Amino acid sequence: MSDSNLLTVQQHILREQLRFSGASGEFSFLLSGITLATKIIQAQVRRAGLVDVLGEHGEVNVQGEIQQKLDVIANEAIVQALTSRASVGVLASEENEEAMIVHKGDKEAKYAVVFDPLDGSSNIDVNVSVGTTFSILRRPDDASLDSPEAWVLQPGSEQVAAGYVVYGSSTILVYSVGHGVHGFTLDPAIGAYVLSHPNMTMPDRGKYYSVNEANTDSFPEKYNRYLAGLRNGQYGHKYSSRYIGSMVADFHRTLLKGGVFLYPPTEDNAEGKLRLLYEANPVAFLAEQAGGVATDGKNRMLDVNPTSIHQRVPLVVGSKAEMADFAALEE
Numbered sequence: 604m605s606d607s608n609l610l611t612v613q614q615h616i617l618r619e620q621l622r623f624s625g626a627s628g629e630f631s632f633l634l635s636g637i638t639l640a641t642k643i644i645q646a647q648v649r650r651a652g653l654v655d656v657l658g659e660h661g662e663v664n665v666q667g668e669i670q671q672k673l674d675v676i677a678n679e680a681i682v683q684a685l686t687s688r689a690s691v692g693v694l695a696s697e698e699n700e701e702a703m704i705v706h707k708g709d710k711e712a713k714y715a716v717v718f719d720p721l722d723g724s725s726n727i728d729v730n731v732s733v734g735t736t737f738s739i740l741r742r743p744d745d746a747s748l749d750s751p752e753a754w755v756l757q758p759g760s761e762q763v764a765a766g767y768v769v770y771g772s773s774t775i776l777v778y779s780v781g782h783g784v785h786g787f788t789l790d791p792a793i794g795a796y797v798l799s800h801p802n803m804t805m806p807d808r809g810k811y812y813s814v815n816e817a818n819t820d821s822f823p824e825k826y827n828r829y830l831a832g833l834r835n836g837q838y839g840h841k842y843s844s845r846y847i848g849s850m851v852a853d854f855h856r857t858l859l860k861g862g863v864f865l866y867p868p869t870e871d872n873a874e875g876k877l878r879l880l881y882e883a884n885p886v887a888f889l890a891e892q893a894g895g896v897a898t899d900g901k902n903r904m905l906d907v908n909p910t911s912i913h914q915r916v917p918l919v920v921g922s923k924a925e926m927a928d929f930a931a932l933e934e
């Protein structure tokens with residue numbers, strides 16, 4: 604790509620921003636806070652083996668998981684970057700039990716950002732791709748800062764933007780403001796995310812299914828019937844299996860190649876393992892924007908009404924064809 608065609612994510616965001624009536628640039632400034640924080644995170648992820656950020660921070664996070672040091676660094680990077688954005692009223696993070704009030708009563712504070720600063724962090728020590736996810740919501744008309752939860756406990760259909768960064772062989776930011784999905788690759792030479800995947804669309808059908816087969820014995824019967832059909836060619840061809848164990852990386856492949864990624868209910872996680880607000884909803888928003896489908900196994904994911912910040916939900920997300928095959932199954 605010659606420099607003359609170089610389009611950075613900041614330029615792209617500004618252009619997308621113009622689609623919003625009355626755009627004042629505050630939304631672009633908010634998104635620039637997220638992109639800045641992910642550059643800080645990727646710098647740490649890339650050096651994880653060199654500096655003392657590997658291994659466990661020792662503390663236990665709200666999920667009851669041993670907090671890896673990079674989780675803490677990533678969380679602080681995003682919180683600090685967004686705290687300096689007057690348009691952000693509330694933050695909710697996978698790493699924090701409660702929603703955080705960022706700007707008290709600031710009249711411009713009209714957005715909430717929900718995020719997982721470092722999804723898949725248990726893979727860091729073995730150099731497997733990890734990711735950051737984010738979801739942006741407008742403050743509901745009747746919500747006040749007295750109840751920050753009300754800002755974030757909204758169905759995914761209310762998202763005004765969502766995205767992720769996958770820290771893999773390269774660092775790729777994928778986002779949507781509701782007008783298609785666009786991917787940007789971080790160019791370390793200039794320190795900017797450069798448009799590399801314009802107008803991403805999910806193939807109508809793929810070759811892969813992606814699930815943790817170790818949980819097969821506890822999947823609901825419908826899921827095992829579906830997976831057997833994928834393996835035995837019942838749905839047109841015999842699928843191959845790919846599972847990274849990092850949702851962002853598994854979804855990124857599904858977005859690019861099609862197929863289906865699923866985390867069904869299991870014996871250990873009867874409601875599924877993935878979190879509705881900051882894992883399933885951003886992924887579902889992007890999937891639909893790219894022509895795919897996302898459900899909780901029964902209902903459209905973006906229609907699920909959240910009741911708590913860290914609630915879990917089963918996730919089935921993928922290409923139109925695979926999702927239609929799944930939906931056609933009898934319970």
Ligand code: P6P
Pocket residue numbers: 722723724725815848849850851853876877
């Ligand atoms: P399992 C990572 O810990 C994560 O939250 C997601 O990124 C990933 O898809 C899932 O858990 C993997 O869970 O049970 O297959 O190890």
